[in-house]
Amino acid sequence: MLKIARRALLASMVASGAILAIAGSATAQEPKYGGTLNVVIQPEPPGLMLGLVQNGPTQMVAGNIYESLLKYDHDLNPMPSLATGWDVNDDGTVYTFALKEGVTWHDGEPFTAADVVFSADVFLRETHPRLRVSLEHVETIEAVDDYTVRFTLKQPFGPFLGIFEVGTMPMVPKHIYEGTDFQNNPANATPIGTGPFKFDEWEKGSYIHLVKNEDYHVEGLPYLDDVYWQVIPDAASRAVAYETGKVDVLPGGSVENFDVQRLVDLENSCVTGKGWEYFAPHAWMWLNNRNGPLQDKRFRQAIMYALDRNFAKDVIWNSLGTVPTGPVSTKTRFYTDDVPQYPHDPEKAKALLDEMGYDGEPIRLLPLPYGETWQRWAEAVKQNLNAVGIEVEMVATDVAGWNQKLAEWDYDLAFTYLYQYGDPALGVARTYISSNIAKGSQWNNVEGYKNERVDELFEQAAVAFPDSKRKELYDEVQKILVEDVPVAWLLEIEFPTIYRCDVKNLVNTAIGVNDGLGDTWLDR
Numbered sequence: 001m002l003k004i005a006r007r008a009l010l011a012s013m014v015a016s017g018a019i020l021a022i023a024g025s026a027t028a029q030e031p032k033y034g035g036t037l038n039v040v041i042q043p044e045p046p047g048l049m050l051g052l053v054q055n056g057p058t059q060m061v062a063g064n065i066y067e068s069l070l071k072y073d074h075d076l077n078p079m080p081s082l083a084t085g086w087d088v089n090d091d092g093t094v095y096t097f098a099l100k101e102g103v104t105w106h107d108g109e110p111f112t113a114a115d116v117v118f119s120a121d122v123f124l125r126e127t128h129p130r131l132r133v134s135l136e137h138v139e140t141i142e143a144v145d146d147y148t149v150r151f152t153l154k155q156p157f158g159p160f161l162g163i164f165e166v167g168t169m170p171m172v173p174k175h176i177y178e179g180t181d182f183q184n185n186p187a188n189a190t191p192i193g194t195g196p197f198k199f200d201e202w203e204k205g206s207y208i209h210l211v212k213n214e215d216y217h218v219e220g221l222p223y224l225d226d227v228y229w230q231v232i233p234d235a236a237s238r239a240v241a242y243e244t245g246k247v248d249v250l251p252g253g254s255v256e257n258f259d260v261q262r263l264v265d266l267e268n269s270c271v272t273g274k275g276w277e278y279f280a281p282h283a284w285m286w287l288n289n290r291n292g293p294l295q296d297k298r299f300r301q302a303i304m305y306a307l308d309r310n311f312a313k314d315v316i317w318n319s320l321g322t323v324p325t326g327p328v329s330t331k332t333r334f335y336t337d338d339v340p341q342y343p344h345d346p347e348k349a350k351a352l353l354d355e356m357g358y359d360g361e362p363i364r365l366l367p368l369p370y371g372e373t374w375q376r377w378a379e380a381v382k383q384n385l386n387a388v389g390i391e392v393e394m395v396a397t398d399v400a401g402w403n404q405k406l407a408e409w410d411y412d413l414a415f416t417y418l419y420q421y422g423d424p425a426l427g428v429a430r431t432y433i434s435s436n437i438a439k440g441s442q443w444n445n446v447e448g449y450k451n452e453r454v455d456e457l458f459e460q461a462a463v464a465f466p467d468s469k470r471k472e473l474y475d476e477v478q479k480i481l482v483e484d485v486p487v488a489w490l491l492e493i494e495f496p497t498i499y500r501c502d503v504k505n506l507v508n509t510a511i512g513v514n515d516g517l518g519d520t521w522l523d524r
Contacts, residue, residue, distance in 0.1 A: 033223050035522040037503065039249040039513070040238050041208065041229040043370055043399045048199065048208070049188040050170040051119070052127050054443055055403070059167040060251060061208055061229050063514035065106075066193035067171060069097055069116070070164035072510040074277050076422045078161050079509075082111065082171060082194065083149075092156035099147040103217040105173050106192045106199075113143035118174035120151075127182055129444040133430050134163045137462065155463045158470060159423035165278060166195075166515050168421065196222040196518030206231055216518070223521035235371045239263060248503050251513045252276065252495020256372050257318040263498050270501045273494060275512020279419035280331040280427075281495065282324065285365075285381070285488040286406065286414040289448045292363070294412060298356045300485035303413075304342035305349035306388045307381060313491055316377050320494040326482040327428050329492050332420045334461075334474035339482040349388040362391035366406070366414035369399050374415060377490075381413075406442040417493060418443065422510075424474055425462040432486060433458050449486035 041061055047053040050062040069083035078086075083097040103111040121141040124131050137157040142150045153160065163169055171194060176187045191199050194217070197210035208229040212222055230247050232238045235256045241247045242255075242263055252275075255263065264271045285303075293299040309323045328335045363385075367378035382392040392413075397405060405411050421427035430436050430443070434450040454477055461473035497513060499506055502523045508516050 031223050031504070031521040032523060033521070034225050035223075035524060037224050037227045037249065037517065037520065037522065038247040039227060039229050039517075040241070040247050040251065040254040041231060042235075042238065042251075042254050043233070044205065044231045045208075046400060046403060047188060048191045048202070050167060050191070050193075051123055051172045052183060052188065054128065054130065054167060056253075059511075060514050061210075062170070062191060062193075063166045063195075063511065064197045064210060064227070064517045065191050065195045065199055066166055067195045067515075068164045068166040068169045069099075069171075070161070071515065072162075072165060072278055072422075074274060074510050076162065076277060076510055078164070081164075081166075082116075083164075086161075092160075093153045095151045095153075095160065096144070097149045097151075099149065100217060101147055103194055104215055105175075105194055106213065107173075107176075108215075109173065109175050111171070111173075111194050112146045113149045114146075115171055115174045116149045117141050117143050118178060119172040120169060123172045123177055123182060124169060128168075129436060129438065129441045130427070130430050131163065131168055133433070133436060134160075134168075134426060156465055157425070157463055158465070158467070159425045159462075162422050162426055165421070165511060167511070168426070195515075197224075197227060200226070204231075205233075218518070222518045224517065227517055235259070235373075242266075242498065248500045249506065249513065250498040252497050253370065255498070257316070257320055260318065260320070260496055260498065264496075268501050269498065270503075271496050271498045272507055273496055275497060275507035275510070275514075275516070276495055277331070278422055278510035280329040280422070281417045281493040282327075282329050282420055282489070283321075283415070283417035283491045283493050284324075285490065286411065286416055286447050287485070287487050288409060288412050288414075289450075289486060290409065291412050292361050293356070293358055294363070296356050297484050298352045299358060300488070301342070302349040302352040302358075302388065303385065303390070303488050304485055305345045305352070306384045306390070307342075307488065307490070308344045308384055309490060310344065312377055312380055316373060316380060317491060317493070320496065322492040322494075324489040324492050326478050326489060327432065327487075328424055328474070328478055329420050331492070332428070333423050334471050336471075336475045336478055338475065339479050342482075346384075346388050353389060358389070360389065360391060362393055363412035364395050365392045366395050366397065366402060366411045368415035368417075369397055369402050378415060403442055406446055407440050409439060409446065409448065413488075414446075415490075416442070416446075424477075425458070429458040429462070432481060447486050449484070451480065451484065454480055454484075 045057040048062045050066045070078045071081045084100050086097045139154045140152045196216050198213050200211045201209040210227045239255045239259045313321050325337045326339050368374040385392050433455050436444040457473050457477040461470050464470045504521050505519050
């Protein structure tokens with residue numbers, strides 16, 4: 001009982017963003033300069049060019065190399081970054097940003113409005129499927145002068161000021177990428193941004209080394225000399241690396257859930273759940289709506305009834321999460337629980353399979369290759385499905401193989417988790433609208449779901465005014481999606497970040513470690 005109580009306490013503190021310090025040191029009055037921070041990155045990113053690759057590990061490392069126009073506090077309020085301020089016209093269709101002067105790229109070239117226009121209107125419209133959906137609301141992007149950029153919208157777009165996070169709209173150097181093959185530009189291997197740290201070296205399978213940007217545009221920052229992102233493939237070894245002092249920070253998801261409490265209990269060890277507010281990670285299984293029995297929504301509904309999602313939350317995730325009711329997280333605007341419910345009901349699942357005449361055709365399950373927790377989860381799902389008569393073949397891959405299979409739609413069921421970005425128009429619609437079906441990405445409508453009414457509702461809700469009208473539309477679309485089950489929603493994940501208490505100011509924005517290291521310092 002004591003162990004369960006402690007686990008529940010940790011989950012509660014992580015969920016609320018509280019910080020737990022065990023034998024923590026007193027906070028110094030003034031930040032200190034110098035020192036090396038060692039942070040685990042798991043798994044190793046497939047690349048660091050943030051405009052081309054948007055998976056979690058890439059965003060975590062590259063968010064300290066690249067920057068965008070804005071940052072966001074823990075309440076998702078916009079704050080200046082490369083933009084010092086912004087104005088909005090009376091009808092909410094013209095946003096004018098004043099850019100910070102004196103900013104340089106890591107190669108010494110000046111950052112100007114031309115880079116913003118190129119990044120948003122050329123590069124990212126082509127390469128960034130999630131941002132592309134938001135940019136459909138933008139008519140023109142213009143450089144008024146070298147340090148002023150004007151975005152003119154086709155109509156008001158409620159969450160527009162939420163799209164300027166670094167992983168969503170990273171600024172890309174025009175002088176390096178204009179007129180090139182973006183995907184194969186040699187600069188992708190040595191990323192150049194404007195951020196507080198510069199890329200130095202990547203020893204594949206070992207570490208990624210970032211060094212202090214001595215010419216950073218924020219006076220006095222960064223405090224650290226350098227950051228090593230340590231690649232340690234084995235979860236147990238990552239825990240040992242923290243215990244022995246090899247690493248200082250274990251970002252959310254770095255260690256298996258069953259190790260979290262033990263590591264938190266160590267001397268000089270702290271934990272926080274803050275820094276995930278913007279992302280609200282939502283885990284599900286892609287259900288390939290194109291394939292075999294998965295084309296029938298009764299089969300997809302049967303999968304939902306077959307899954308024991310509370311077992312997964314309590315046992316596999318150590319209570320670090322919430323069972324979702326549908327596509328919108330409880331942390332995201334316009335969430336509703338007034339939708340069809342899918343309790344664990346194997347008999348209901350069997351009845352649906354009998355009704356549709358399911359003939360036992362086996363289906364392939366692609367686990368997420370992010371560690372033992374995800375493997376155990378896939379095995380639990382396989383057991384749940386086998387129990388109702390669905391034969392499952394597990395398909396093992398590494399991260400690159402997982403990326404490729406999803407991008408090519410070569411799967412039946414596949415684990416994933418995606419971020420919600422504070423508003424359904426930013427992080428939810430992309431998964432379900434039919435215009436976002438395109439091979440080559442793991443982050444769009446990978447399941448191939450098509451519903452004209454859903455398309456209409458998402459389109460209308462994004463631009464509706466006031467918010468009460470947006471809520472009506474999002475309520476309707478959530479009911480339809482939960483009835484259709486285009487994907488199998490599994491868990492709203494809570495990711496605790498564990499770190500040494502002498503690492504100060506580690507998490508100070510709504511994306512945490514992903515862009516916070518410029519302000520971080522060591523009290524040693």
